[in-house]
Amino acid sequence: MPTSDKYGLMTTRDAEILEYCLDVVITHKEFKCWKERAVLEIGVHTGGTALGIKKYLEAHNLGINYWGIENSQEGQIHKLWNGAHVIYGDSLYVADKAPFGFQLTLIDGCHCLTHVVMDFLQYAPLSHPGGIILIHDCHPECQGAYQNHDGFSRKEIGVNVRKAVDLLGLRVDHPMVELLIEGWSLDPKDKWGGLIGFIKK
Ligand SMILES: C[S@@+](CC[C@H](N)C(=O)[O-])C[C@H]1O[C@@H](n2cnc3c(N)ncnc32)[C@H](O)[C@@H]1O
Numbered sequence: 733m734p735t736s737d738k739y740g741l742m743t744t745r746d747a748e749i750l751e752y753c754l755d756v757v758i759t760h761k762e763f764k765c766w767k768e769r770a771v772l773e774i775g776v777h778t779g780g781t782a783l784g785i786k787k788y789l790e791a792h793n794l795g796i797n798y799w800g801i802e803n804s805q806e807g808q809i810h811k812l813w814n815g816a817h818v819i820y821g822d823s824l825y826v827a828d829k830a831p832f833g834f835q836l837t838l839i840d841g842c843h844c845l846t847h848v849v850m851d852f853l854q855y856a857p858l859s860h861p862g863g864i865i866l867i868h869d870c871h872p873e874c875q876g877a878y879q880n881h882d883g884f885s886r887k888e889i890g891v892n893v894r895k896a897v898d899l900l901g902l903r904v905d906h907p908m909v910e911l912l913i914e915g916w917s918l919d920p921k922d923k924w925g926g927l928i929g930f931i932k933k
């Protein structure tokens with residue numbers, strides 16, 4: 733499946749949406765004078781998207797205060813840079829180890845209903861007001877896809893991002909976030925990916 737060459741498992745359309753959101757937090761009136769942006773990524777995988785975000789911020793003369801959460805269930809080796817924080821564990825149980833104040837939060841760990849709902853409920857409150865919260869894999873075609881879930885692969889613990897977003901009521905008037913952007917690749921070869929982004933109120 734085609735991926736962008738800059739951001740891990742993101743499609744080229746995902747990469748455009750991600751860069752649009754990065755531009756929003758780079759130019760935000762409150763953060764504008766700050767020297768770095770705080771980024772939280774749930775689901776680090778091999779760190780491809782983390783590195784892409786770091787490079788994009790550096791190209792705008794900004795540093796990154798990166799926090800990743802990864803349960804390493806597939807045994808990946810994460811080669812990030814010195815100073816990057818990685819919290820190892822199931823995102824359900826490690827939210828107390830992450831600080832407050834992220835300008836960008838990317839929810840891209842386990843895509844089952846429970847995890848997406850709980851990741852949003854636990855990590856969205858850590859976003860700085862004006863920060864962006866992105867949820868990956870909202871492409872309608874990949875809903876219900878099987879995924880490795882702690883060694884199990886069953887339909888009911890497959891990808892359920894859209895249902896989680898609807899269950900949380902994120903598309904309608906929500907007390908914590910406002911819908912900013914939603915999109916995915918229209919290339920028939922890309923039946924996965926897709927990003928939905930919210931601004932923290
Ligand atoms: C789709 S990949 C992330 C891709 C990465 N964000 C990128 O764009 O390059 C999902 C990652 O989440 C991790 N993961 C799955 N379930 C998790 C959980 N419950 N807690 C933390 N990490 C999890 C997997 O091990 C995998 O590395």
Ligand SMILES: [Zn+2]
Pocket residue numbers: 842843844845846847881889
């Ligand atoms: Zn799950």
